[in-house]
Amino acid sequence: MIRFAQLLAQGTPTPDAFSAYMTQVDPQESEAAQRLLSGQRPTRLAPAATLLGWVAQATDTPDFLIDACLKICPDKAELAALLLPPATGTTPSLAQSLANLTSAADYLTLARSLPPEARILFNRLASGTFRAKLAPPTTTPQTPGHCLAILTLIDPSGPTATFALPHGAALVPLTRLRLTIPGTPALLAWARANVTDRFGPLRQMPPTQVFELEFDGMTPNARRKSGITLLGARVKAWRPDSRAADVPTLSALLAQSP
Amino acid sequence: MQMNPPPTLRYPALMTRAPLILQTPQGLYCPEGEFHIDPMGRVPRALITHGHSDHAARGMGSYLCTHQALPVIRHRLGKITAEGIAYGEQRQIGGVTVSFHPAGHVPGSAQIRIERGGEVWVASGDYKTAPDALCEPFEAVRCHTFLTETTFGLPIFQWQSEVCVMGQIARWWQDNAARGVVSVLLAYSFGKAQRLMAGLAGIGPICTHPVVEAVTDILRHQGYALPPTRVANGAPPQGALVIATPNAMASDWAMGLGPHEVAAASGWMALAARRKGTGAAFVLSDHADWAGLNAAVAATGSEQVYTLHGYTDPYAAWLRSKGLSAEAMS
Ligand SMILES: [Zn+2]
Ligand SMILES: [Zn+2]
Numbered sequence: 060m061i062r063f064a065q066l067l068a069q070g071t072p073t074p075d076a077f078s079a080y081m082t083q084v085d086p087q088e089s090e091a092a093q094r095l096l097s098g099q100r101p102t103r104l105a106p107a108a109t110l111l112g113w114v115a116q117a118t119d120t121p122d123f124l125i126d127a128c129l130k131i132c133p134d135k136a137e138l139a140a141l142l143l144p145p146a147t148g149t150t151p152s153l154a155q156s157l158a159n160l161t162s163a164a165d166y167l168t169l170a171r172s173l174p175p176e177a178r179i180l181f182n183r184l185a186s187g188t189f190r191a192k193l194a195p196p197t198t199t200p201q202t203p204g205h206c207l208a209i210l211t212l213i214d215p216s217g218p219t220a221t222f223a224l225p226h227g228a229a230l231v232p233l234t235r236l237r238l239t240i241p242g243t244p245a246l247l248a249w250a251r252a253n254v255t256d257r258f259g260p261l262r263q264m265p266p267t268q269v270f271e272l273e274f275d276g277m278t279p280n281a282r283r284k285s286g287i288t289l290l291g292a293r294v295k296a297w298r299p300d301s302r303a304a305d306v307p308t309l310s311a312l313l314a315q316s317p
Numbered sequence: 318m319q320m321n322p323p324p325t326l327r328y329p330a331l332m333t334r335a336p337l338i339l340q341t342p343q344g345l346y347c348p349e350g351e352f353h354i355d356p357m358g359r360v361p362r363a364l365i366t367h368g369h370s371d372h373a374a375r376g377m378g379s380y381l382c383t384h385q386a387l388p389v390i391r392h393r394l395g396k397i398t399a400e401g402i403a404y405g406e407q408r409q410i411g412g413v414t415v416s417f418h419p420a421g422h423v424p425g426s427a428q429i430r431i432e433r434g435g436e437v438w439v440a441s442g443d444y445k446t447a448p449d450a451l452c453e454p455f456e457a458v459r460c461h462t463f464l465t466e467t468t469f470g471l472p473i474f475q476w477q478s479e480v481c482v483m484g485q486i487a488r489w490w491q492d493n494a495a496r497g498v499v500s501v502l503l504a505y506s507f508g509k510a511q512r513l514m515a516g517l518a519g520i521g522p523i524c525t526h527p528v529v530e531a532v533t534d535i536l537r538h539q540g541y542a543l544p545p546t547r548v549a550n551g552a553p554p555q556g557a558l559v560i561a562t563p564n565a566m567a568s569d570w571a572m573g574l575g576p577h578e579v580a581a582a583s584g585w586m587a588l589a590a591r592r593k594g595t596g597a598a599f600v601l602s603d604h605a606d607w608a609g610l611n612a613a614v615a616a617t618g619s620e621q622v623y624t625l626h627g628y629t630d631p632y633a634a635w636l637r638s639k640g641l642s643a644e645a646m647s
Contacts, residue, residue, distance in 0.1 A: 120472055121638060127631035128473050137589055141473035144608070145481075174477075175600075179589065 060153045063092055064177040071191045072096075081278040084152075086234070086288050089278070091154040093290055095184070096192060101157050103187030104166060107135035110182055113163045114139045114170070136186055140170070140178035148172055156181055203275050204315055205295065207306045208233055210268040212261045213250045218243065220294070221261075222270060224285070224309040230266055231309050234289050242297045269301040270294055277312075285309055337413065337431050337438040338464060340646050345440060345464070347431055349412035352381075354429055354440050364415065366442025367426035368393060368507055383417050385453065386425030388535050389507055404453065420444035421455030422603050423508030424536055430458050439617060440464040443626075445602070446609035449479050450515035451541060452508075457616030464646060465614060467624045468604045469584055470632030476584070476606040482599055483516040489580060489597050494521060494556030499577040501559045503566065503595075507532045508603055510560045511543055513582060517558065518544035524553045526561035526570065549574065614641070 066072050066080045077096070081089045095101075104110075115125055120142060132138045149172070151159075156169050166185060170178055183189040208222035211230060218238045223230035238246065249268070256263040275291030339346050343358030352362040357371075361378035368389040373382075375394050382390055384401035391399065402408060404427065407416045417427035422443040429440045437460040444466065448454045476482075486502070493500040504510040510529045517523070523546045525533060530548045537543045549559050552575040565571060566579065581595040584602025592598040605613060614622055614636065622643040624633045629645035636643035 118472070121635075123634055123638075124472060124631055127628065128471050131471070132473055132588060132590075134589065138473060141475070141587060144475055145477045175587070 060156055060173060060177045060181065061150055063088070063153045064174075064180045066092075067180060067191050068176060078278055081288060081290075082280050082282075085282065086280075087154040088152050089280075089288055089290075091152075091157060095153075095189065098192050100187065100189060101160070101184055104160055104185040105163075107139065107182060107186040107188060110166065110186055111135045111139040111142075113167060114142045117167050118142050118144075136182035136188060137179050139182050140175055143171055143178065146172055146174045146178075150174065150177070157184065160185060202315075203273070204277075205271060205273045206312050206315075207269055207298065207301060208272050209266045209303050209306055210264065210270055211266055212258075212263055213238075213247070214260045215247060215250070215262065216260055218247060220270075222272060223266070224312060225306060226285075226309040231285050232283075233285050233309070233312075234272070234292050236272070236292060236294050238294060240294050240297060246297060267303050269298045269303055269306055271296045271298050277315075287313065334436065337433060337436065337462070338440060345646075347411075347413060349433055350410040350415065350431065352410060353377075355442065362410075364429055365390060366420065366429060366440070367423050369423065369443065369505075372442065383425045383427050385539065386427065388539055389425070389532060392532065392535055393507075418458050419453035419456045421446060421448065421452060424452045424511070424539070424541055426452065428456075428458055430460065436461055438462040438464070439619075441466050441613070443468070443603065444605055444613065446605050446613055447476065447479060449512050450518075451512045451543075455613070457613060460617050460619050462621040462623070463614060463617045463619040464623045464625060465610065465632075466604065466626045467610065467629050467632040468627035469602060469606055470610055470624065470628035470635075472607045474584060474587055474602075474606045475608060476600060476602060479516065479601075482582075482601045486513070486580070486582065486599050486601075487517060487520055489578075489599075490517070490520060490558050493578050497555065497576070499553050499557055499559060499574055501561055501566070501571075501574065501577050501579045503563045503579065503581045504529075504560055504583075506562050509582065509601070510562075511536055511541065512603070513560055513601075514544055514546060515542060520558075522554045522557040524549035524557050524559045526559070526565040528562055528565065529560050 062084055128138055151172055159165055173181055208224055210220055211223045212221040219235055220238050221232055221235045223232045250264050253264045254262045273293055273295045274289040277287045277289050280288040337347055343353055343360050344356035345354040352364050353360045354364050355366055355372040356363050357374050359376040363377035363380050365373045365380055365382040367386055373390050380397055380399035381402060383404060387401040402417055404417055404419055407414050414432045416430045418430055420426040420428045420442050422445050428442055431438045439458045439460040441464060444455055446455045490500045502513060504513055506529045511533055514523055523544060525546050525548055527548050533546055551573045553559055578596050580597035582599040582601040584604060585591040586598040587600045622636050622641055623646035625646050633643040633645050
C-alpha cells in the first residue's frame, strides 16, 4: 500500500514508474494495482464526509476543530487521513486493504495501520473518489499472449491452481490462478484421486495435466522464481490432448516478451 | 521530561494582580521587569528566546539570551550589546526573577520563566517536545500562566518519530545516490539544516550552501555534535547530499549542482497542497505537534494559557473545551 501510494504521489504514474513498481511488489499487490489503474474501482464504502465523521468520533475531535482544520485542508479524504495518529504496527497490502473493507470498524482499523500518504489514497478508494488511470496502451505494455503450462498444485477451497513451466530439469512456478473453466468439477475429481503430497491447504499432484493460459502482458519481477509476473492472466482451457513433455520452457516464454 | 519543582499552584490573589506579560506593539512586555521578549520594534532591553529572525531582530538597546544562542545571534545581527545566561540561572531584573529553560526548538533556544512573589509565568518562544540529535531537549516548567506558541495548533499536525523521518530521508538520498544523482535538501540555514546533518551523519558526503555552512561552522565550534561538511562549489561529489536554503535554489549557485533531486523538510509538508511543486517532501518540524502542545500545556500545570502564532484561536478554544482558561494573546 505504501509503494502504491508512492507510485501515485506525483499524480498518474509514468509507464516507467509503473513497471518499476510492478517489479517491487508481490503478484497479489500488482494485480490489485493493475485493476485499479485500468479503471476497475472497488465498491464505495462511504462518502468522504462519512469517513471524516467516523474519524472525528474515534479521535474525539469536536466540530469546531474539524471546521478549523477544513479551512486549511478542505479535502475531507485528506483531513480524515491526517486526524488519525501516526500508524503503528505492520502495514497491510493494497490487496488486503481492499479485500477487508465492509464496515466503519474495518475502515478505522485499516486506516490506523497505514502511514499518512497511503491513508489519503485509501480514503479515496473507500470513498469512491480515486481517479488515477493509466492510458490503455500503458496498462498492457507488453503484447497479450498465451502459453501452455503444467498443473502442479491445487487449493480445493478456491479452487485455485498453480501452473509451472519446465526450466532445465525442474518445474518453475509461473502463476496461481482461480479455476473457472467449465471442466473444473472433473478436474477436481481427478486431482482428489491423484494427490501425491499436502502442504497446508495445497494438494500436490503428478505434473501431467496441461493447460492453456492467456494473459495481457508480462512484467519482470525479481522476487519470483520465474523472474516475471503475468498481467491479467486467466485459465483458457484444459488441454488433455497435450503432453507435459511438449510444453515449451520458461525461456521460450521469456523470449516472447519484448 | 524533566520538571522544575512546582511553585505553589493556587496563588490566592492571582486574578487581581497585574499581568506579568502584556502584548504591546513592539512585542511581549514585562512591565515589572521593564523588558521585552523577542521584540520586533526597537526597545531598550530585549530577552531573546532564540536566533530565528522572527524572534531576534536588530535595533535593541541590549540583548539577553542563553550562552548557547548568543554566537548565532551575534553572527546574524552584527554589532550588538548582548549578554549570555546559563540555562536555569536566576537573574533579578527590576521586580521579577528571570530564568531561561530549554525549548528543544533549535540550538540554544529557551522558554523564559518570570517570577514575582511566587507567581510564575512562562513564555515558551518556539518549542518542540520531541528530542532530536542536536539541540538541548525541551524541559517542562511549572507555572501559573503559560504563553504557548501554536504554530501547528491543529490536530492534523501529528509528527512521526525523528528516527522514522530520518530513515525516509536516508532512503531517498541513497536511492538518488544509486542513480548517480545529487540530493538537495531544502531547510532553514539555522536549526533545521544542522538537525538534518546530525540526524543523517555517517551515510555519505554532506555538502552545504555557503549560508548554511557559516552557521554550521559557528555551532560546530560551540561544541554541537555535527558531522563534517563542506561548501558545494560547482559539482558536489558523487552521491552527495547538499543542504541549502530555498532561496539558494533560485540563485546561480544552483546551476553548478549537476543532475539533482530536490526535497523539502518541514512541518507544512504534512499538507498535500504544500507538497505540490516540491520534488520529494518530508514532514519534519522544529515545532511541537498537536500532541506535543497538549503534553506541554499539561506539564506546566498552568491555570491560564495564552496562545501566540499560528492557530491561536482554535487552540485556545480547544483548551477551554478541556476546562482551562485560555485565549489568544493579541
Ligand atoms: Zn523559531
Ligand atoms: Zn518563530
